[in-house]
Amino acid sequence: MRKYKPITGGVYLVLDPSMDKPLLLQKVREALDGGASVLQIWNNWPTGYTYSDKLLLIQELVDLAAAYQVPVLVNEEWQLLKDTELAGVHFDSIPEDFESIKAAVGRDFICGITCSNNLEVVRWAEERQLDYVSFCAVFPSPSAGNCELVQPDTIREARKITQLPLFLSGGITTENIDKLQELDFNGVAVISGILNAASAQKSTAAYKDALNKYKV
Template identity: 30%
Template sequence: MSAGESRLRGLYAITSQAVVTEPGRLLGAVAAALRGGVRLLQYRDKWNPAAVRERHVRRLLPLCRAHGVPLIVNDDAELARATGADGVHLGAADAALDEARRLLGRRALIGATCGNSLQRARAAVAAGADYVAFGRFFPSTTKPDAPPAELATLRAARAELDVPLCAIGGVSPDHVPLLIEAGADLVAAIAGVFDAADVETAARAYAKCFT
């Protein structure tokens, strides 16, 4: 078990396009989300140049660590290594998990996107993933064309796999109890947290489902 895995339960907040591209917004929004009860934060940024992404991660790290929340970088193990981030989340088309582990070391937190595939989740866990993510479970504004995932897959993964399970894709606070019942340890939210008018209140609405 790598550092942080044992406490992976609750809201997994992932930065939205607006929050990473609108000048001056990122740190305040993340601080609000952390106050609202985020347990894991992913810096997802498909839009800024490398230098901006690195600067953002370096600024977010002390904020996350002050709250005891691991900071994960989306799809970029090299950036995670360069900045000292706590780990990386890899999609199906991203760098191999074993390569990320080699770069980041045994204690890094590495997650893998598995869509609706239990087979993919098995392979990720066998390769050393600390958690696996399934989705999308509901209509998503971030990835509207992503194939749907089934609660049955989440239940099957819960019965078989010992790592934390994350549910993602259009998840609102109203959905969280159903996902927890099906086996989710984490629920991930992007727009539901960071595109909300009140980020702290939005985060708290998810987080309180785990108490």
């Protein structure tokens, strides 16, 4: 299997596979050049996409990220780990039988989970020593879907529960990240702020600079 840098924080880029494929690959390459530390393929596949189509895109993304030792995760669809070199999976909620999933995958893999204001999710992640927790959403955002707004106190309490890397997501820009500076977190998860930018490289680098300036 490929070697990846451990997830410790930084810019976590969520990829929208429904984008035009050549454009998506270009944006990913730019974001990696800008310093993205994690990639996640959102399960927003184009209509009519087959399993083989998914495998092909995943392989292209894994190959692209390999030169940077950046892990590529998939959203929810852990079964894809069995047929690809994906580094891991991101769950939107606590899976029903995590032990069975680990057995079915049959190899080590990175695992993270989304949390809103339910600290039981953080406790679950800590008990099973997942690789990170991502909070959604700290600001209103169209791409955050149905995520409820996370209260700052939730993030403060989460840090008392775990020392796992904490990512914040939802409506975060390089302009409003300073509003989060009193919180103890490790990185930000971004979709449109990078994918829709004129230069994904410059946008990613700007997020990195903002993180280095403001995060605790």
